[in-house]
Structures are given as structure tokens and as C-alpha cells.
Amino acid sequence: MKNLIKISLLLGLVVSLNVNAESGDKLDRQLCSICHGIGGNTTSEQFPMLAGQNAIYFTNQMKAFREKSRANLNATRFMWGISSRLTDEEIDKLAAYYEAQTPVHSGKITDKARYDQGKALFTTGDQSRGILACAACHGEKAQGNASIPRLGGQHEEYLKKQLKVFYGNDRPAAAAMHEIVKALTDKDVEALAQYLQAQ
Numbered sequence: 001m002k003n004l005i006k007i008s009l010l011l012g013l014v015v016s017l018n019v020n021a022e023s024g025d026k027l028d029r030q031l032c033s034i035c036h037g038i039g040g041n042t043t044s045e046q047f048p049m050l051a052g053q054n055a056i057y058f059t060n061q062m063k064a065f066r067e068k069s070r071a072n073l074n075a076t077r078f079m080w081g082i083s084s085r086l087t088d089e090e091i092d093k094l095a096a097y098y099e100a101q102t103p104v105h106s107g108k109i110t111d112k113a114r115y116d117q118g119k120a121l122f123t124t125g126d127q128s129r130g131i132l133a134c135a136a137c138h139g140e141k142a143q144g145n146a147s148i149p150r151l152g153g154q155h156e157e158y159l160k161k162q163l164k165v166f167y168g169n170d171r172p173a174a175a176a177m178h179e180i181v182k183a184l185t186d187k188d189v190e191a192l193a194q195y196l197q198a199q
């Protein structure tokens with residue numbers, strides 16, 4: 001009996017040591033950085049930046065991948081498998097870790113006219129076409145807040161892809177965005193992505 005107690009205490013210690021060892025930093029290096037870059041700073045247009053992303057938004061997305069509710073094609077291909085291996089505690093650690101990283105923005109203005117059009121839409125919207133100012137929710141600096149994502153410095157290709165995803169229902173948690181994109185033309189999407197990637 002005594003031995004059993006000793007063994008279970010020891011096991012408890014090993015398990016808790018293990019959990020502590022898997023810091024956000026380590027999980028990033030082991031599981032995520034190969035695609036998202038070290039600390040969530042990636043220069044590849046294929047993968048979204050995670051550095052500086054709001055922890056609540058991040059956590060919501062990881063859980064949406066894990067429960068398979070965020071179901072756009074690239075989410076199913078790249079994020080369903082890996083998220084299913086993470087516990088709530090690991091997701092929390094990763095969320096705190098990425099939120100604390102400083103985003104290294106690689107975006108540059110490549111089309112000034114388009115950039116200006118994107119800036120106007122983002123900051124003031126377009127009442128005549130029923131387009132809300134994105135800044136009202138995403139913040140003047142596109143930094144987001146809590147469950148609203150940071151968009152500033154995000155990759156152009158990724159932004160364009162997600163705005164198109166919102167026309168359908170593959171991100172059911174994004175009901176607000178589903179309504180908003182209905183008023184956007186392809187040109188608006190190009191302009192918004194050009195503006196945001198260079199923030």
C-alpha cells in the first residue's frame with residue numbers, strides 16, 4: 001500500500017513536471033514553427049502570422065479547429081490534425097506565448113492607389129454601399145481586441161483567402177463577417193488586404 005502511494009505520488013510528479021516542461025515556447029518550436037515561423041513570425045504568405053495575435057481570438061480558433069467547426073479547406077488540411085493533439089492547458093500556454101511576441105511585419109505597400117482605397121474602407125467604411133468601418137471592431141490600428149483578431153501585418157494572401165471564406169459558412173463563429181463581406185467586391189478585398197498587410 002505504502003509503495004502504491006509512493007508510486008502514484010511519483011507519477012503525479014512526473015506528469016506535472018512534464019506539463020510544466022511543455023511551455024508555450026517549447027510547443028511553438030516543436031509543433032508550430034515549421035509552418036508559422038519561430039514565435040509566430042513567418043514571411044511565408046501560405047501561413048498566417050500568429051505573433052501578437054490576441055489570446056482570446058487565438059484560443060477560440062484553436063478550439064474551433066479541434067472541434068472541427070472551422071471547416072474551410074486549409075483549416076481541415078493543416079489545423080484539424082494538430083489541434084486534436086492539444087489539451088486546453090497547452091492551448092492556453094500557446095495563446096499567452098503568441099500574444100506576447102512582437103510581430104515583425106514584412107508587408108510593403110506595392111500599390112499606393114489600392115492601399116489608399118483600402119485605408120478609406122477600413123477606417124470609415126462606405127455608407128452608400130452599406131459597408132461598416134472595419135476599424136469599429138478591429139480597432140484604428142487593426143490590432144483587434146479580445147475575440148476580435150489583429151489584422152495589421154497579416155499576410156495579404158491569407159487575408160484575401162479568409163475574406164473569401166466568409167462568403168460561405170465554413171467559419172460559423174464569424175457570423176458578423178459573413179454579413180459584412182456580402183457588400184464587398186473583389187476590388188474591395190484586394191484593397192483591404194493591401195492596406196492591412198502593410199500596417
Ligand code: HEC
Pocket residue numbers: 027028031032033034035036046047048050058061062072074075078079082094149161
Ligand atoms: C503544416 C503547417 C502547419 C502547422 C504545423 C501548424 N499550422 Fe496553424 N495554420 C496553418 C495554415 C495553412 C493555416 C491557415 C488555415 C486557413 O486558411 O484557415 C493555419 C492557421 C492557424 C491559426 C488561425 C490563424 C487565424 O488568424 O485565424 C492558428 C491560431 C494556428 N494556425 C495555430 C497553430 C498552432 C498553435 C500550431 C502548433 C500547435 C500550428 N498552427 C501548426 C498551417 C500550420
Ligand code: HEC
Pocket residue numbers: 048060121122131132133134135136137138147148149150151159162163171173174175176177180192
Ligand atoms: C461587427 C464587428 C466587425 C466588423 C465591423 C468587422 N469585423 Fe472582421 N471580424 C470580426 C470578428 C468577431 C472576427 C473573428 C471571427 C471568428 O471568431 O472567427 C473577425 C474576423 C476577421 C478576419 C479573419 C482574420 C483571421 O485571422 O483569420 C478578417 C480578415 C476580417 N475580420 C476582416 C474585416 C474587414 C476587412 C472588415 C471591414 C470590411 C471587418 N473585418 C469588419 C468582427 C468584425
